[in-house]
Amino acid sequence: MRTSLIEIAEIESWVLQQGDPADRLVTEGRLLLNPALREQAAWQTQTYAVVREYGRQKLKEEIKAVENQLFTSAKHRRFQERIRSIFSF
Template sequence: MRTSLNEIKETEDYLMDRLSPQDALLFEARLILNPLLSENVEWQKKTYTIITSYARNEIKKEASAVFDKLFNNPEKPGFRNKILSIFHNT
């Protein structure tokens, strides 16, 4: 179990470009020699892509909610007009 955790950590460091050039070269050599390690690295890359995509979508949802709250608030029409005037006068 400990070995797999170390491998995950080392893979993460490799993917995030946190290994020294010598360690990165050694890791790349291990990727060539170990097909299972290579497969695990690909799965870890895919996992990071999914996590990043999910996080971006969540941030977009939050930003959209803030935008709707600020720009569609009937009690504060002046705010919307003020912001729009900034961008229309450029």
């Protein structure tokens, strides 16, 4: 793996608290001494948040598609009637 990717992997272990604790301590020291590396770590942390949000949105879309099917398809009429009876009064 090229150097920049190895550095990304190193930041990842530190951000996600994975791998050898001794290696993470070394990374911690490098981050304290290297503002550019610190900045990369901050952007990488933000990137994980974006990936997580994307995953959430995808899952929610899948859930909504299933829900829509249950609430509109004729083959789920019994379910629809049951829910309608709950909210009808």
